[in-house]
Amino acid sequence: MSDIRFEKIALIGIGLIGSSLARVIRERRIAGNIAVASRSSETLERAHDLNLGDSYTTSATEAVRDADLVIVCVPVGASAKVARDISDTLKPGAIVTDVGSTKQSVIEQMMPVLPETVHFIPGHPIAGTEQSGPDAGFAELFDGRWCILTPIAGTDETAIDRLTGFWHACGSMVDRMDPEHHDMVLAIVSHLPHIIAYNIVGTANDFETVSKSEVIKYSASGFRDFTRLAASDPTMWRDVCLHNKDAILEMLARFSEDLSSLQRAIRWGDGDKLFDLFNRTRHIRKSIIDAGQDVDVPDFGRHVAQTEGHGEDTL
Numbered sequence: 001m002s003d004i005r006f007e008k009i010a011l012i013g014i015g016l017i018g019s020s021l022a023r024v025i026r027e028r029r030i031a032g033n034i035a036v037a038s039r040s041s042e043t044l045e046r047a048h049d050l051n052l053g054d055s056y057t058t059s060a061t062e063a064v065r066d067a068d069l070v071i072v073c074v075p076v077g078a079s080a081k082v083a084r085d086i087s088d089t090l091k092p093g094a095i096v097t098d099v100g101s102t103k104q105s106v107i108e109q110m111m112p113v114l115p116e117t118v119h120f121i122p123g124h125p126i127a128g129t130e131q132s133g134p135d136a137g138f139a140e141l142f143d144g145r146w147c148i149l150t151p152i153a154g155t156d157e158t159a160i161d162r163l164t165g166f167w168h169a170c171g172s173m174v175d176r177m178d179p180e181h182h183d184m185v186l187a188i189v190s191h192l193p194h195i196i197a198y199n200i201v202g203t204a205n206d207f208e209t210v211s212k213s214e215v216i217k218y219s220a221s222g223f224r225d226f227t228r229l230a231a232s233d234p235t236m237w238r239d240v241c242l243h244n245k246d247a248i249l250e251m252l253a254r255f256s257e258d259l260s261s262l263q264r265a266i267r268w269g270d271g272d273k274l275f276d277l278f279n280r281t282r283h284i285r286k287s288i289i290d291a292g293q294d295v296d297v298p299d300f301g302r303h304v305a306q307t308e309g310h311g312e313d314t315l
């Protein structure tokens with residue numbers, strides 16, 4: 001199907017999300033030209049080998065020249081630097097968006113730097129895996145998943161419609177949300193689960209009386225699910241924690257209170273309380289399945305994770 005909506009799309013960052021976008025844009029002919037920018041020449045070379053774009057550069061400044069749509073696909077802590085790099089070469093009338101997991105911080109970092117001649121519309125596809133790097137992406141990643149746009153008041157509606165059309169062409173359903181609300185919702189449905197996973201796997205790893213080989217040998221189901229999340233990219237999740245601090249701390253406080261209450265029920269043998277909670281949560285799972293949102297992470301592109309950029313300057 002030919003569905004060209006943009007002459008030129010620039011992808012800044014070509015990891016899991018950037019490379020999935022490159023693949024779906026190419027497969028579904030959403031753009032005439034894809035410019036790929038990555039700060040590391042090694043990643044860029046890999047993107048070239050995988051034939052992800054039409055041009056490749058380590059300069060974000062160069063990539064965005066003449067682009068009608070610019071999609072920033074880097075860890076959220078790098079947003080300000082990217083905005084500074086691209087602001088002078090952006091084409092007037094271009095749409096600039098991002099895919100970052102937090103929204104208020106990205107807006108605070110990018111908005112003051114970007115020129116008023118472009119349409120800045122923050123976005124967040126609620127789709128991903130624990131993998132990272134250009135090998136990890138796949139064209140079907142966004143199929144049937146939500147993408148949340150958090151436009152700033154006064155943004156041109158035609159530009160929002162164009163970006164909505166882009167995400168539809170990538171297979172997504174699109175919702176609009178206030179950035180503050182987005183950060184609170186994602187803190188509970190995405191950020192807390194990852195923090196809990198990192199913590200539980202860390203606890204198991206530090207536990208002296210259970211050996212590492214026993215953890216690996218007997219992690220049949222429940223623990224195994226946590227290890228998948230805890231294998232997610234450290235740079236990305238460090239930035240999420242630092243850039244959605246208030247909402248995450250609010251959710252962690254509630255979580256800790258509820259955990260203490262659960263701990264008390266176990267200590268005092270309060271079976272009714274335990275049963276009521278477990279029964280209530282079981283229904284949530286059923287509602288997710290009934291809503292068709294029980295999307296298993298598929299096996300497409302499950303190569304060894306390439307985690308480029310750890311510990312680098314993305315704060």
Ligand SMILES: NC(=O)c1ccc[n+]([C@@H]2O[C@H](COP(=O)([O-])OP(=O)(O)OC[C@H]3O[C@@H](n4cnc5c(N)ncnc54)[C@H](O)[C@@H]3O)[C@@H](O)[C@H]2O)c1
Pocket residue numbers: 012013014015016017018038039040043073074075076078081099100101102124125126127128129130131132133134233236240307308309312313314
């Ligand atoms: N992984 C997921 O499940 C997922 C889902 C939705 C949104 N996101 C968001 O998408 C963005 C990209 O995540 P990803 O999973 O594709 O990560 P990734 O690690 O696979 O790719 C990140 C890319 O950004 C580049 N990069 C890293 N630091 C940079 C810097 N300081 N300056 C410029 N470029 C830099 C890397 O070279 C790489 O090309 C993040 O903001 C993340 O929060 C991730």
Ligand SMILES: O=C(O)C(=O)C[C@]1(C(=O)O)C=C[C@@H](O)C=C1
Pocket residue numbers: 100101125126127128129130189190191229232297
């Ligand atoms: O499925 C996973 O592995 C993910 O971590 C994807 C996930 C999520 O928590 O749902 C992670 C972060 C993103 O911002 C959006 C999606």
